[in-house]
Amino acid sequence: MLSHRPRWLFCIMKAVIGLMVGCTSTKQSNTARTATEQLLISNAVDQSLNKVDFTPLAGSTVFVEEKYIDCVDKGYIVGSIRHKLLQAGAMLAVKPEEADAILEVRSGGVGTDVSSSYLGVPGFTAPGMIGIPDIKIVTHDTQKGIAKIGIVVYSTRSKRELGEGGVSMARADDTNTYFMGFGPKQSGTLQYEVMRSTALQPGQQIREIPIDVAIGRPAAAKSTADDPALKLTGGEKGE
Numbered sequence: 001m002l003s004h005r006p007r008w009l010f011c012i013m014k015a016v017i018g019l020m021v022g023c024t025s026t027k028q029s030n031t032a033r034t035a036t037e038q039l040l041i042s043n044a045v046d047q048s049l050n051k052v053d054f055t056p057l058a059g060s061t062v063f064v065e066e067k068y069i070d071c072v073d074k075g076y077i078v079g080s081i082r083h084k085l086l087q088a089g090a091m092l093a094v095k096p097e098e099a100d101a102i103l104e105v106r107s108g109g110v111g112t113d114v115s116s117s118y119l120g121v122p123g124f125t126a127p128g129m130i131g132i133p134d135i136k137i138v139t140h141d142t143q144k145g146i147a148k149i150g151i152v153v154y155s156t157r158s159k160r161e162l163g164e165g166g167v168s169m170a171r172a173d174d175t176n177t178y179f180m181g182f183g184p185k186q187s188g189t190l191q192y193e194v195m196r197s198t199a200l201q202p203g204q205q206i207r208e209i210p211i212d213v214a215i216g217r218p219a220a221a222k223s224t225a226d227d228p229a230l231k232l233t234g235g236e237k238g239e
Helices: 002-019 035-049 074-087 189-199 228-233
Strands: 061-065 101-121 135-155 166-179 182-187
Touching: 035 074, 035 101, 035 135, 035 166, 035 189, 061 074, 074 101, 074 135, 166 189
Parallel strands: 061 101
Antiparallel strands: 101 135, 135 166, 166 182
8 A cells, every 4th residue: 555655655745736727927028127016116216206206396496307217218217307397387498507406316226126926835846756847826926016206406696405315216116916827816006096097087187295305495596695605605696
């Protein structure tokens, strides 16, 4: 009886594996990066910038300095910040000398990570038997997009910082779950944002309370009387 146990075990495992055959998925893309990867990063960028209150810059002319940002989707980040400034009522300057304030943007980390996990039995190979592969009952494949964006604003005249500035970080994720090889069942913040976006009415906006980044308001006019440096010294130009 004992000598037949390995044979019975092999038959049982073979039958279980046969029953667990299901659907499989293959990562394919006709572009250099998949749409999911691009959406994860842009979604994380959007969430990060939604935490920043740009309204103190309303009525001011702002130049966006982008030389300190070096990451994937740099154009999307810079364009989104310019859009946020316009929505807040600020005006965009073509040159630094034409602006009331300079907004410098930097990236602390913009990219994606992939992780996989499963619930089941690890594969094994017993002496004298064919190797048994992993038996995966539930599988989770998760891809995460992270955006860490730093912002500082300073006056073009006094060269002093306007507000404390700061760093805003957000994460977006997309998870595909398979049960006995069948699926995927999609979940995560990316799917939530996609569903929520399709449900929005035209012109509807989502505004969030700023958390990590603080920006001060520069002087609206370039008059010598309003120059902060002159106010500190109490002097006048030409004296």
